[in-house]
Amino acid sequence: MHNFLPIAYFENQFVPFENAKISIATHALHYGTAAFGGMRGIPDPENPQQILLFRLDRHCQRLCQSAKFLNYELSPEKLEQIIIDFVQKNQPTKSFYIRPLVYSSGLGIAPRLHNIEKNFFVYGLEMGDYLSPDGISCRISSWTRQEDRSFPLRGKISAAYITSALAKTEAVESGFDEAILMNSQGKVCEATGMNVFIVRKGKLITPGFEQDILEGITRDSVLTIAKNLGIPTIERPIDKSELLIADEVFLCGTAAKIAPVKQIETFKLPENRPITEQLKEKLSGITENKDSDYKNWIYVIPLEGK
Ligand code: PMP
Structure with missing residues:
Protein backbone atom coordinates (compact mmCIF):
# COMPACT_ATOMS: atom_id res chain seq x y z
CA MET A 1 0.00 0.00 0.00
CA HIS A 2 1.09 3.55 -0.71
CA ASN A 3 1.33 6.27 1.90
CA PHE A 4 -0.45 9.13 0.19
CA LEU A 5 0.21 12.68 1.33
CA PRO A 6 -2.89 13.96 3.17
CA ILE A 7 -3.78 16.96 0.96
CA ALA A 8 -4.47 16.95 -2.79
CA TYR A 9 -5.10 19.80 -5.22
CA PHE A 10 -8.34 18.98 -7.00
CA GLU A 11 -10.86 21.08 -8.95
CA ASN A 12 -9.01 24.32 -8.17
CA GLN A 13 -8.69 23.87 -4.42
CA PHE A 14 -6.82 21.95 -1.74
CA VAL A 15 -8.88 19.11 -0.28
CA PRO A 16 -8.21 15.98 1.81
CA PHE A 17 -6.82 13.27 -0.48
CA GLU A 18 -9.80 10.98 0.23
CA ASN A 19 -12.23 13.64 -1.02
CA ALA A 20 -10.59 14.02 -4.45
CA LYS A 21 -12.87 11.77 -6.52
CA ILE A 22 -13.93 11.72 -10.17
CA SER A 23 -17.01 10.41 -12.00
CA ILE A 24 -17.04 7.05 -13.80
CA ALA A 25 -18.04 8.99 -16.95
CA THR A 26 -14.83 11.07 -16.93
CA HIS A 27 -13.60 11.31 -20.52
CA ALA A 28 -9.93 10.70 -19.65
CA LEU A 29 -10.74 7.41 -18.00
CA HIS A 30 -12.23 6.06 -21.22
CA TYR A 31 -9.88 7.46 -23.84
CA GLY A 32 -6.60 8.03 -22.02
CA THR A 33 -6.92 11.78 -22.72
CA ALA A 34 -4.63 12.77 -19.89
CA ALA A 35 -0.97 13.57 -19.34
CA PHE A 36 1.04 13.42 -16.17
CA GLY A 37 4.24 14.45 -14.55
CA GLY A 38 6.29 13.07 -11.71
CA MET A 39 8.82 14.82 -9.54
CA ARG A 40 10.67 14.02 -6.37
CA GLY A 41 11.24 15.89 -3.19
CA ILE A 42 13.01 15.23 0.10
CA PRO A 43 13.16 16.91 3.49
CA ASP A 44 16.45 18.83 3.53
CA PRO A 45 18.91 16.52 5.37
CA GLU A 46 20.57 19.67 6.81
CA ASN A 47 17.36 21.42 7.84
CA PRO A 48 14.05 19.59 8.42
CA GLN A 49 12.17 22.90 8.16
CA GLN A 50 12.60 22.92 4.43
CA ILE A 51 11.88 20.68 1.47
CA LEU A 52 14.12 20.22 -1.56
CA LEU A 53 12.42 19.72 -4.94
CA PHE A 54 14.47 18.64 -7.94
CA ARG A 55 14.12 20.73 -11.14
CA LEU A 56 10.58 21.94 -10.49
CA ASP A 57 10.75 24.36 -13.44
CA ARG A 58 11.61 21.66 -15.97
CA HIS A 59 8.91 19.34 -14.69
CA CYS A 60 6.28 22.08 -14.91
CA GLN A 61 7.42 23.07 -18.39
CA ARG A 62 7.18 19.47 -19.59
CA LEU A 63 3.69 19.03 -18.16
CA CYS A 64 2.55 22.19 -19.94
CA GLN A 65 4.15 20.87 -23.14
CA SER A 66 2.21 17.60 -22.68
CA ALA A 67 -1.01 19.56 -21.99
CA LYS A 68 -0.73 21.20 -25.42
CA PHE A 69 -1.36 17.83 -27.03
CA LEU A 70 -4.60 17.66 -25.04
CA ASN A 71 -5.70 21.05 -26.40
CA TYR A 72 -5.19 22.57 -22.95
CA GLU A 73 -3.17 25.67 -22.12
CA LEU A 74 -1.60 25.61 -18.70
CA SER A 75 0.93 28.10 -17.34
CA PRO A 76 4.18 26.62 -15.92
CA GLU A 77 4.43 29.49 -13.42
CA LYS A 78 0.92 28.82 -12.09
CA LEU A 79 1.68 25.12 -11.82
CA GLU A 80 4.96 25.82 -9.97
CA GLN A 81 3.12 27.93 -7.41
CA ILE A 82 0.43 25.27 -6.88
CA ILE A 83 3.11 22.66 -6.31
CA ILE A 84 4.95 24.86 -3.81
CA ASP A 85 1.66 25.45 -1.96
CA PHE A 86 0.93 21.70 -2.16
CA VAL A 87 4.27 20.89 -0.50
CA GLN A 88 3.77 23.51 2.20
CA LYS A 89 0.31 22.19 3.03
CA ASN A 90 1.47 18.56 3.20
CA GLN A 91 4.70 19.11 5.17
CA PRO A 92 6.21 15.77 4.05
CA THR A 93 8.63 14.14 6.46
CA LYS A 94 10.04 11.44 4.16
CA SER A 95 11.25 11.19 0.57
CA PHE A 96 8.19 11.70 -1.67
CA TYR A 97 6.91 11.81 -5.21
CA ILE A 98 4.48 14.37 -6.63
CA ARG A 99 2.07 13.34 -9.35
CA PRO A 100 0.34 16.15 -11.26
CA LEU A 101 -2.13 15.05 -13.94
CA VAL A 102 -3.92 17.11 -16.59
CA TYR A 103 -6.98 15.45 -18.04
CA SER A 104 -10.23 15.71 -19.96
CA SER A 105 -12.43 16.08 -16.95
CA GLY A 106 -15.72 16.51 -18.85
CA LEU A 107 -18.19 13.66 -18.87
CA GLY A 108 -19.15 12.02 -22.10
CA ILE A 109 -18.64 9.68 -24.97
CA ALA A 110 -16.59 10.15 -28.19
CA PRO A 111 -12.83 10.59 -28.34
CA ARG A 112 -11.94 14.22 -29.09
CA LEU A 113 -9.97 17.08 -27.61
CA HIS A 114 -12.30 19.99 -28.50
CA ASN A 115 -15.50 20.79 -26.63
CA ILE A 116 -14.53 18.87 -23.57
CA GLU A 117 -13.66 20.37 -20.21
CA LYS A 118 -10.07 19.98 -18.95
CA ASN A 119 -8.68 20.21 -15.47
CA PHE A 120 -5.70 19.11 -13.46
CA PHE A 121 -4.94 17.73 -10.05
CA VAL A 122 -1.89 17.10 -7.92
CA TYR A 123 -1.36 14.47 -5.28
CA GLY A 124 1.67 12.90 -3.68
CA LEU A 125 2.96 9.81 -1.96
CA GLU A 126 5.96 8.77 0.05
CA MET A 127 8.49 6.98 -2.16
CA GLY A 128 11.76 5.23 -1.39
CA ASP A 129 13.64 3.20 -4.02
CA TYR A 130 11.56 2.39 -7.10
CA LEU A 131 14.08 -0.13 -8.43
CA SER A 132 16.95 -1.79 -6.56
CA PRO A 133 19.91 0.63 -6.52
CA ASP A 134 22.26 -2.38 -6.46
CA GLY A 135 21.44 -3.62 -9.93
N1 PMP B 1 10.67 7.40 -20.20
C1 PMP B 1 9.41 7.18 -19.80
C2 PMP B 1 8.49 6.40 -20.66
C3 PMP B 1 8.98 7.68 -18.55
O1 PMP B 1 7.74 7.45 -18.12
C4 PMP B 1 9.89 8.38 -17.74
C5 PMP B 1 9.46 8.88 -16.39
N2 PMP B 1 8.93 10.16 -16.45
C6 PMP B 1 11.19 8.61 -18.22
C7 PMP B 1 11.54 8.09 -19.46
C8 PMP B 1 12.19 9.37 -17.42
O2 PMP B 1 11.82 10.72 -17.36
P1 PMP B 1 12.21 11.66 -16.13
O3 PMP B 1 13.65 11.54 -15.95
O4 PMP B 1 11.80 13.01 -16.60
O5 PMP B 1 11.44 11.19 -14.97
Missing part, protein backbone atom coordinates in the same frame (compact mmCIF):
# COMPACT_ATOMS: atom_id res chain seq x y z
CA ILE A 136 18.47 -4.99 -11.83
CA SER A 137 17.80 -7.56 -14.52
CA CYS A 138 16.10 -6.55 -17.78
CA ARG A 139 14.24 -8.32 -20.50
CA ILE A 140 14.08 -7.02 -24.07
CA SER A 141 10.36 -6.46 -24.48
CA SER A 142 8.31 -8.13 -27.17
CA TRP A 143 6.39 -4.83 -27.26
CA THR A 144 7.65 -1.92 -29.38
CA ARG A 145 7.62 1.71 -28.26
CA GLN A 146 5.08 3.86 -30.14
CA GLU A 147 6.26 6.00 -33.06
CA ASP A 148 6.10 9.78 -33.01
CA ARG A 149 4.11 9.79 -36.27
CA SER A 150 1.22 8.06 -34.50
CA PHE A 151 1.66 9.33 -30.96
CA PRO A 152 2.95 12.63 -29.53
CA LEU A 153 6.00 11.26 -27.75
CA ARG A 154 7.11 14.69 -26.50
CA GLY A 155 4.10 14.53 -24.23
CA LYS A 156 3.86 12.22 -21.26
CA ILE A 157 0.43 11.06 -22.37
CA SER A 158 -1.36 8.57 -20.12
CA ALA A 159 -2.63 6.45 -23.02
CA ALA A 160 0.96 5.59 -24.01
CA TYR A 161 1.49 3.77 -20.75
CA ILE A 162 -0.46 0.72 -21.84
CA THR A 163 2.73 -0.26 -23.70
CA SER A 164 4.83 0.29 -20.59
CA ALA A 165 2.33 -1.69 -18.51
CA LEU A 166 2.33 -4.63 -20.94
CA ALA A 167 6.13 -4.60 -21.11
CA LYS A 168 6.60 -4.38 -17.33
CA THR A 169 4.23 -7.23 -16.56
CA GLU A 170 5.70 -9.39 -19.31
CA ALA A 171 9.18 -8.76 -17.84
CA VAL A 172 8.21 -9.40 -14.21
CA GLU A 173 6.12 -12.48 -15.01
CA SER A 174 9.06 -13.96 -16.90
CA GLY A 175 11.45 -13.40 -13.97
CA PHE A 176 13.06 -10.01 -14.74
CA ASP A 177 12.85 -6.71 -12.89
CA GLU A 178 12.28 -4.38 -15.82
CA ALA A 179 11.84 -4.21 -19.60
CA ILE A 180 13.85 -2.40 -22.26
CA LEU A 181 11.78 -1.55 -25.33
CA MET A 182 13.08 -1.18 -28.87
CA ASN A 183 11.66 1.48 -31.19
CA SER A 184 9.99 0.79 -34.54
CA GLN A 185 13.45 0.88 -36.20
CA GLY A 186 14.60 -1.94 -33.93
CA LYS A 187 16.98 0.35 -32.00
CA VAL A 188 17.20 0.62 -28.21
CA CYS A 189 14.57 3.09 -27.00
CA GLU A 190 13.84 3.20 -23.27
CA ALA A 191 12.50 1.24 -20.31
CA THR A 192 8.91 1.36 -19.03
CA GLY A 193 9.44 4.65 -17.18
CA MET A 194 13.17 5.30 -17.55
CA ASN A 195 15.67 6.37 -20.22
CA VAL A 196 18.59 4.08 -21.08
CA PHE A 197 22.32 4.79 -21.03
CA ILE A 198 25.24 2.56 -21.94
CA VAL A 199 28.99 2.98 -21.39
CA ARG A 200 31.48 1.74 -23.96
CA LYS A 201 35.22 2.37 -23.72
CA GLY A 202 34.71 5.22 -21.26
CA LYS A 203 32.06 6.99 -23.35
CA LEU A 204 28.50 7.55 -22.19
CA ILE A 205 25.98 6.82 -24.95
CA THR A 206 22.20 7.29 -25.00
CA PRO A 207 19.57 7.30 -27.76
CA GLY A 208 18.82 10.78 -29.17
CA PHE A 209 15.39 12.44 -29.18
CA GLU A 210 14.75 11.21 -32.73
CA GLN A 211 14.71 7.64 -31.37
CA ASP A 212 11.13 8.02 -30.02
CA ILE A 213 12.22 8.41 -26.40
CA LEU A 214 10.56 10.61 -23.78
CA GLU A 215 12.45 13.86 -23.14
CA GLY A 216 13.56 12.67 -19.72
CA ILE A 217 14.62 15.27 -17.18
CA THR A 218 16.94 12.83 -15.39
CA ARG A 219 18.48 11.98 -18.79
CA ASP A 220 19.15 15.68 -19.32
CA SER A 221 20.62 15.97 -15.81
CA VAL A 222 22.88 12.92 -16.32
CA LEU A 223 24.17 14.27 -19.64
CA THR A 224 24.93 17.66 -18.06
CA ILE A 225 26.66 16.12 -15.04
CA ALA A 226 28.73 13.80 -17.26
CA LYS A 227 29.85 16.64 -19.52
CA ASN A 228 30.88 18.70 -16.47
CA LEU A 229 32.85 15.70 -15.14
CA GLY A 230 34.66 15.42 -18.47
CA ILE A 231 33.03 12.13 -19.46
CA PRO A 232 32.51 12.07 -23.26
CA THR A 233 28.77 11.84 -24.10
CA ILE A 234 27.16 10.76 -27.36
CA GLU A 235 23.48 10.84 -28.32
CA ARG A 236 22.96 8.34 -31.12
CA PRO A 237 21.05 5.15 -32.03
CA ILE A 238 22.08 2.03 -30.09
CA ASP A 239 21.75 -1.48 -31.55
CA LYS A 240 20.50 -4.35 -29.43
CA SER A 241 23.83 -6.18 -29.80
CA GLU A 242 25.70 -3.11 -28.55
CA LEU A 243 23.45 -2.98 -25.48
CA LEU A 244 24.16 -6.62 -24.67
CA ILE A 245 27.94 -6.25 -24.74
CA ALA A 246 28.17 -2.78 -23.15
CA ASP A 247 30.67 -2.20 -20.31
CA GLU A 248 27.90 -0.62 -18.22
CA VAL A 249 24.18 -0.07 -18.66
CA PHE A 250 21.88 1.97 -16.45
CA LEU A 251 18.31 3.22 -16.50
CA CYS A 252 17.38 6.64 -15.20
CA GLY A 253 14.21 8.50 -14.33
CA THR A 254 12.68 10.54 -11.57
CA ALA A 255 11.27 7.55 -9.70
CA ALA A 256 14.16 5.15 -10.44
CA LYS A 257 16.98 7.76 -10.13
CA ILE A 258 20.02 5.88 -11.55
CA ALA A 259 19.40 2.12 -11.58
CA PRO A 260 22.38 0.01 -12.69
CA VAL A 261 21.58 -2.99 -14.92
CA LYS A 262 23.40 -6.22 -14.03
CA GLN A 263 21.82 -8.55 -16.57
CA ILE A 264 19.93 -8.30 -19.87
CA GLU A 265 18.22 -11.51 -20.97
CA THR A 266 20.99 -14.14 -20.62
CA PHE A 267 23.83 -11.59 -20.88
CA LYS A 268 25.56 -10.72 -17.62
CA LEU A 269 27.10 -7.26 -17.46
CA PRO A 270 30.42 -6.53 -15.69
CA GLU A 271 30.09 -6.03 -11.93
CA ASN A 272 32.46 -3.10 -12.00
CA ARG A 273 30.51 0.03 -13.01
CA PRO A 274 32.79 3.03 -12.39
CA ILE A 275 30.96 5.60 -14.53
CA THR A 276 27.48 4.59 -13.33
CA GLU A 277 28.62 4.78 -9.70
CA GLN A 278 30.30 8.14 -10.21
CA LEU A 279 27.15 9.61 -11.80
CA LYS A 280 24.90 8.05 -9.16
CA GLU A 281 26.90 9.54 -6.32
CA LYS A 282 27.04 12.94 -7.96
CA LEU A 283 23.28 12.99 -8.65
CA SER A 284 22.52 11.93 -5.12
CA GLY A 285 24.64 14.79 -3.68
CA ILE A 286 22.96 17.26 -6.03
CA THR A 287 19.42 16.23 -4.98
CA GLU A 288 20.47 16.72 -1.34
CA ASN A 289 21.62 20.23 -2.25
CA LYS A 290 25.21 19.43 -1.24
CA ASP A 291 26.69 20.44 -4.59
CA SER A 292 27.22 24.17 -4.98
CA ASP A 293 27.53 23.86 -8.79
CA TYR A 294 23.93 22.67 -9.15
CA LYS A 295 22.04 24.79 -6.62
CA ASN A 296 19.91 26.20 -9.45
CA TRP A 297 18.37 22.72 -9.95
CA ILE A 298 17.10 22.60 -6.37
CA TYR A 299 14.01 24.45 -5.17
CA VAL A 300 14.21 25.06 -1.45
CA ILE A 301 10.68 25.30 -0.01
CA PRO A 302 10.40 26.57 3.56
CA LEU A 303 7.80 24.89 5.73
CA GLU A 304 6.08 27.56 7.73
CA GLY A 305 4.93 26.74 11.24
CA LYS A 306 7.34 23.82 11.57
Whole structure:
Protein backbone atom coordinates (compact mmCIF):
# COMPACT_ATOMS: atom_id res chain seq x y z
CA MET A 1 0.00 0.00 0.00
CA HIS A 2 1.09 3.55 -0.71
CA ASN A 3 1.33 6.27 1.90
CA PHE A 4 -0.45 9.13 0.19
CA LEU A 5 0.21 12.68 1.33
CA PRO A 6 -2.89 13.96 3.17
CA ILE A 7 -3.78 16.96 0.96
CA ALA A 8 -4.47 16.95 -2.79
CA TYR A 9 -5.10 19.80 -5.22
CA PHE A 10 -8.34 18.98 -7.00
CA GLU A 11 -10.86 21.08 -8.95
CA ASN A 12 -9.01 24.32 -8.17
CA GLN A 13 -8.69 23.87 -4.42
CA PHE A 14 -6.82 21.95 -1.74
CA VAL A 15 -8.88 19.11 -0.28
CA PRO A 16 -8.21 15.98 1.81
CA PHE A 17 -6.82 13.27 -0.48
CA GLU A 18 -9.80 10.98 0.23
CA ASN A 19 -12.23 13.64 -1.02
CA ALA A 20 -10.59 14.02 -4.45
CA LYS A 21 -12.87 11.77 -6.52
CA ILE A 22 -13.93 11.72 -10.17
CA SER A 23 -17.01 10.41 -12.00
CA ILE A 24 -17.04 7.05 -13.80
CA ALA A 25 -18.04 8.99 -16.95
CA THR A 26 -14.83 11.07 -16.93
CA HIS A 27 -13.60 11.31 -20.52
CA ALA A 28 -9.93 10.70 -19.65
CA LEU A 29 -10.74 7.41 -18.00
CA HIS A 30 -12.23 6.06 -21.22
CA TYR A 31 -9.88 7.46 -23.84
CA GLY A 32 -6.60 8.03 -22.02
CA THR A 33 -6.92 11.78 -22.72
CA ALA A 34 -4.63 12.77 -19.89
CA ALA A 35 -0.97 13.57 -19.34
CA PHE A 36 1.04 13.42 -16.17
CA GLY A 37 4.24 14.45 -14.55
CA GLY A 38 6.29 13.07 -11.71
CA MET A 39 8.82 14.82 -9.54
CA ARG A 40 10.67 14.02 -6.37
CA GLY A 41 11.24 15.89 -3.19
CA ILE A 42 13.01 15.23 0.10
CA PRO A 43 13.16 16.91 3.49
CA ASP A 44 16.45 18.83 3.53
CA PRO A 45 18.91 16.52 5.37
CA GLU A 46 20.57 19.67 6.81
CA ASN A 47 17.36 21.42 7.84
CA PRO A 48 14.05 19.59 8.42
CA GLN A 49 12.17 22.90 8.16
CA GLN A 50 12.60 22.92 4.43
CA ILE A 51 11.88 20.68 1.47
CA LEU A 52 14.12 20.22 -1.56
CA LEU A 53 12.42 19.72 -4.94
CA PHE A 54 14.47 18.64 -7.94
CA ARG A 55 14.12 20.73 -11.14
CA LEU A 56 10.58 21.94 -10.49
CA ASP A 57 10.75 24.36 -13.44
CA ARG A 58 11.61 21.66 -15.97
CA HIS A 59 8.91 19.34 -14.69
CA CYS A 60 6.28 22.08 -14.91
CA GLN A 61 7.42 23.07 -18.39
CA ARG A 62 7.18 19.47 -19.59
CA LEU A 63 3.69 19.03 -18.16
CA CYS A 64 2.55 22.19 -19.94
CA GLN A 65 4.15 20.87 -23.14
CA SER A 66 2.21 17.60 -22.68
CA ALA A 67 -1.01 19.56 -21.99
CA LYS A 68 -0.73 21.20 -25.42
CA PHE A 69 -1.36 17.83 -27.03
CA LEU A 70 -4.60 17.66 -25.04
CA ASN A 71 -5.70 21.05 -26.40
CA TYR A 72 -5.19 22.57 -22.95
CA GLU A 73 -3.17 25.67 -22.12
CA LEU A 74 -1.60 25.61 -18.70
CA SER A 75 0.93 28.10 -17.34
CA PRO A 76 4.18 26.62 -15.92
CA GLU A 77 4.43 29.49 -13.42
CA LYS A 78 0.92 28.82 -12.09
CA LEU A 79 1.68 25.12 -11.82
CA GLU A 80 4.96 25.82 -9.97
CA GLN A 81 3.12 27.93 -7.41
CA ILE A 82 0.43 25.27 -6.88
CA ILE A 83 3.11 22.66 -6.31
CA ILE A 84 4.95 24.86 -3.81
CA ASP A 85 1.66 25.45 -1.96
CA PHE A 86 0.93 21.70 -2.16
CA VAL A 87 4.27 20.89 -0.50
CA GLN A 88 3.77 23.51 2.20
CA LYS A 89 0.31 22.19 3.03
CA ASN A 90 1.47 18.56 3.20
CA GLN A 91 4.70 19.11 5.17
CA PRO A 92 6.21 15.77 4.05
CA THR A 93 8.63 14.14 6.46
CA LYS A 94 10.04 11.44 4.16
CA SER A 95 11.25 11.19 0.57
CA PHE A 96 8.19 11.70 -1.67
CA TYR A 97 6.91 11.81 -5.21
CA ILE A 98 4.48 14.37 -6.63
CA ARG A 99 2.07 13.34 -9.35
CA PRO A 100 0.34 16.15 -11.26
CA LEU A 101 -2.13 15.05 -13.94
CA VAL A 102 -3.92 17.11 -16.59
CA TYR A 103 -6.98 15.45 -18.04
CA SER A 104 -10.23 15.71 -19.96
CA SER A 105 -12.43 16.08 -16.95
CA GLY A 106 -15.72 16.51 -18.85
CA LEU A 107 -18.19 13.66 -18.87
CA GLY A 108 -19.15 12.02 -22.10
CA ILE A 109 -18.64 9.68 -24.97
CA ALA A 110 -16.59 10.15 -28.19
CA PRO A 111 -12.83 10.59 -28.34
CA ARG A 112 -11.94 14.22 -29.09
CA LEU A 113 -9.97 17.08 -27.61
CA HIS A 114 -12.30 19.99 -28.50
CA ASN A 115 -15.50 20.79 -26.63
CA ILE A 116 -14.53 18.87 -23.57
CA GLU A 117 -13.66 20.37 -20.21
CA LYS A 118 -10.07 19.98 -18.95
CA ASN A 119 -8.68 20.21 -15.47
CA PHE A 120 -5.70 19.11 -13.46
CA PHE A 121 -4.94 17.73 -10.05
CA VAL A 122 -1.89 17.10 -7.92
CA TYR A 123 -1.36 14.47 -5.28
CA GLY A 124 1.67 12.90 -3.68
CA LEU A 125 2.96 9.81 -1.96
CA GLU A 126 5.96 8.77 0.05
CA MET A 127 8.49 6.98 -2.16
CA GLY A 128 11.76 5.23 -1.39
CA ASP A 129 13.64 3.20 -4.02
CA TYR A 130 11.56 2.39 -7.10
CA LEU A 131 14.08 -0.13 -8.43
CA SER A 132 16.95 -1.79 -6.56
CA PRO A 133 19.91 0.63 -6.52
CA ASP A 134 22.26 -2.38 -6.46
CA GLY A 135 21.44 -3.62 -9.93
CA ILE A 136 18.47 -4.99 -11.83
CA SER A 137 17.80 -7.56 -14.52
CA CYS A 138 16.10 -6.55 -17.78
CA ARG A 139 14.24 -8.32 -20.50
CA ILE A 140 14.08 -7.02 -24.07
CA SER A 141 10.36 -6.46 -24.48
CA SER A 142 8.31 -8.13 -27.17
CA TRP A 143 6.39 -4.83 -27.26
CA THR A 144 7.65 -1.92 -29.38
CA ARG A 145 7.62 1.71 -28.26
CA GLN A 146 5.08 3.86 -30.14
CA GLU A 147 6.26 6.00 -33.06
CA ASP A 148 6.10 9.78 -33.01
CA ARG A 149 4.11 9.79 -36.27
CA SER A 150 1.22 8.06 -34.50
CA PHE A 151 1.66 9.33 -30.96
CA PRO A 152 2.95 12.63 -29.53
CA LEU A 153 6.00 11.26 -27.75
CA ARG A 154 7.11 14.69 -26.50
CA GLY A 155 4.10 14.53 -24.23
CA LYS A 156 3.86 12.22 -21.26
CA ILE A 157 0.43 11.06 -22.37
CA SER A 158 -1.36 8.57 -20.12
CA ALA A 159 -2.63 6.45 -23.02
CA ALA A 160 0.96 5.59 -24.01
CA TYR A 161 1.49 3.77 -20.75
CA ILE A 162 -0.46 0.72 -21.84
CA THR A 163 2.73 -0.26 -23.70
CA SER A 164 4.83 0.29 -20.59
CA ALA A 165 2.33 -1.69 -18.51
CA LEU A 166 2.33 -4.63 -20.94
CA ALA A 167 6.13 -4.60 -21.11
CA LYS A 168 6.60 -4.38 -17.33
CA THR A 169 4.23 -7.23 -16.56
CA GLU A 170 5.70 -9.39 -19.31
CA ALA A 171 9.18 -8.76 -17.84
CA VAL A 172 8.21 -9.40 -14.21
CA GLU A 173 6.12 -12.48 -15.01
CA SER A 174 9.06 -13.96 -16.90
CA GLY A 175 11.45 -13.40 -13.97
CA PHE A 176 13.06 -10.01 -14.74
CA ASP A 177 12.85 -6.71 -12.89
CA GLU A 178 12.28 -4.38 -15.82
CA ALA A 179 11.84 -4.21 -19.60
CA ILE A 180 13.85 -2.40 -22.26
CA LEU A 181 11.78 -1.55 -25.33
CA MET A 182 13.08 -1.18 -28.87
CA ASN A 183 11.66 1.48 -31.19
CA SER A 184 9.99 0.79 -34.54
CA GLN A 185 13.45 0.88 -36.20
CA GLY A 186 14.60 -1.94 -33.93
CA LYS A 187 16.98 0.35 -32.00
CA VAL A 188 17.20 0.62 -28.21
CA CYS A 189 14.57 3.09 -27.00
CA GLU A 190 13.84 3.20 -23.27
CA ALA A 191 12.50 1.24 -20.31
CA THR A 192 8.91 1.36 -19.03
CA GLY A 193 9.44 4.65 -17.18
CA MET A 194 13.17 5.30 -17.55
CA ASN A 195 15.67 6.37 -20.22
CA VAL A 196 18.59 4.08 -21.08
CA PHE A 197 22.32 4.79 -21.03
CA ILE A 198 25.24 2.56 -21.94
CA VAL A 199 28.99 2.98 -21.39
CA ARG A 200 31.48 1.74 -23.96
CA LYS A 201 35.22 2.37 -23.72
CA GLY A 202 34.71 5.22 -21.26
CA LYS A 203 32.06 6.99 -23.35
CA LEU A 204 28.50 7.55 -22.19
CA ILE A 205 25.98 6.82 -24.95
CA THR A 206 22.20 7.29 -25.00
CA PRO A 207 19.57 7.30 -27.76
CA GLY A 208 18.82 10.78 -29.17
CA PHE A 209 15.39 12.44 -29.18
CA GLU A 210 14.75 11.21 -32.73
CA GLN A 211 14.71 7.64 -31.37
CA ASP A 212 11.13 8.02 -30.02
CA ILE A 213 12.22 8.41 -26.40
CA LEU A 214 10.56 10.61 -23.78
CA GLU A 215 12.45 13.86 -23.14
CA GLY A 216 13.56 12.67 -19.72
CA ILE A 217 14.62 15.27 -17.18
CA THR A 218 16.94 12.83 -15.39
CA ARG A 219 18.48 11.98 -18.79
CA ASP A 220 19.15 15.68 -19.32
CA SER A 221 20.62 15.97 -15.81
CA VAL A 222 22.88 12.92 -16.32
CA LEU A 223 24.17 14.27 -19.64
CA THR A 224 24.93 17.66 -18.06
CA ILE A 225 26.66 16.12 -15.04
CA ALA A 226 28.73 13.80 -17.26
CA LYS A 227 29.85 16.64 -19.52
CA ASN A 228 30.88 18.70 -16.47
CA LEU A 229 32.85 15.70 -15.14
CA GLY A 230 34.66 15.42 -18.47
CA ILE A 231 33.03 12.13 -19.46
CA PRO A 232 32.51 12.07 -23.26
CA THR A 233 28.77 11.84 -24.10
CA ILE A 234 27.16 10.76 -27.36
CA GLU A 235 23.48 10.84 -28.32
CA ARG A 236 22.96 8.34 -31.12
CA PRO A 237 21.05 5.15 -32.03
CA ILE A 238 22.08 2.03 -30.09
CA ASP A 239 21.75 -1.48 -31.55
CA LYS A 240 20.50 -4.35 -29.43
CA SER A 241 23.83 -6.18 -29.80
CA GLU A 242 25.70 -3.11 -28.55
CA LEU A 243 23.45 -2.98 -25.48
CA LEU A 244 24.16 -6.62 -24.67
CA ILE A 245 27.94 -6.25 -24.74
CA ALA A 246 28.17 -2.78 -23.15
CA ASP A 247 30.67 -2.20 -20.31
CA GLU A 248 27.90 -0.62 -18.22
CA VAL A 249 24.18 -0.07 -18.66
CA PHE A 250 21.88 1.97 -16.45
CA LEU A 251 18.31 3.22 -16.50
CA CYS A 252 17.38 6.64 -15.20
CA GLY A 253 14.21 8.50 -14.33
CA THR A 254 12.68 10.54 -11.57
CA ALA A 255 11.27 7.55 -9.70
CA ALA A 256 14.16 5.15 -10.44
CA LYS A 257 16.98 7.76 -10.13
CA ILE A 258 20.02 5.88 -11.55
CA ALA A 259 19.40 2.12 -11.58
CA PRO A 260 22.38 0.01 -12.69
CA VAL A 261 21.58 -2.99 -14.92
CA LYS A 262 23.40 -6.22 -14.03
CA GLN A 263 21.82 -8.55 -16.57
CA ILE A 264 19.93 -8.30 -19.87
CA GLU A 265 18.22 -11.51 -20.97
CA THR A 266 20.99 -14.14 -20.62
CA PHE A 267 23.83 -11.59 -20.88
CA LYS A 268 25.56 -10.72 -17.62
CA LEU A 269 27.10 -7.26 -17.46
CA PRO A 270 30.42 -6.53 -15.69
CA GLU A 271 30.09 -6.03 -11.93
CA ASN A 272 32.46 -3.10 -12.00
CA ARG A 273 30.51 0.03 -13.01
CA PRO A 274 32.79 3.03 -12.39
CA ILE A 275 30.96 5.60 -14.53
CA THR A 276 27.48 4.59 -13.33
CA GLU A 277 28.62 4.78 -9.70
CA GLN A 278 30.30 8.14 -10.21
CA LEU A 279 27.15 9.61 -11.80
CA LYS A 280 24.90 8.05 -9.16
CA GLU A 281 26.90 9.54 -6.32
CA LYS A 282 27.04 12.94 -7.96
CA LEU A 283 23.28 12.99 -8.65
CA SER A 284 22.52 11.93 -5.12
CA GLY A 285 24.64 14.79 -3.68
CA ILE A 286 22.96 17.26 -6.03
CA THR A 287 19.42 16.23 -4.98
CA GLU A 288 20.47 16.72 -1.34
CA ASN A 289 21.62 20.23 -2.25
CA LYS A 290 25.21 19.43 -1.24
CA ASP A 291 26.69 20.44 -4.59
CA SER A 292 27.22 24.17 -4.98
CA ASP A 293 27.53 23.86 -8.79
CA TYR A 294 23.93 22.67 -9.15
CA LYS A 295 22.04 24.79 -6.62
CA ASN A 296 19.91 26.20 -9.45
CA TRP A 297 18.37 22.72 -9.95
CA ILE A 298 17.10 22.60 -6.37
CA TYR A 299 14.01 24.45 -5.17
CA VAL A 300 14.21 25.06 -1.45
CA ILE A 301 10.68 25.30 -0.01
CA PRO A 302 10.40 26.57 3.56
CA LEU A 303 7.80 24.89 5.73
CA GLU A 304 6.08 27.56 7.73
CA GLY A 305 4.93 26.74 11.24
CA LYS A 306 7.34 23.82 11.57
N1 PMP B 1 10.67 7.40 -20.20
C1 PMP B 1 9.41 7.18 -19.80
C2 PMP B 1 8.49 6.40 -20.66
C3 PMP B 1 8.98 7.68 -18.55
O1 PMP B 1 7.74 7.45 -18.12
C4 PMP B 1 9.89 8.38 -17.74
C5 PMP B 1 9.46 8.88 -16.39
N2 PMP B 1 8.93 10.16 -16.45
C6 PMP B 1 11.19 8.61 -18.22
C7 PMP B 1 11.54 8.09 -19.46
C8 PMP B 1 12.19 9.37 -17.42
O2 PMP B 1 11.82 10.72 -17.36
P1 PMP B 1 12.21 11.66 -16.13
O3 PMP B 1 13.65 11.54 -15.95
O4 PMP B 1 11.80 13.01 -16.60
O5 PMP B 1 11.44 11.19 -14.97
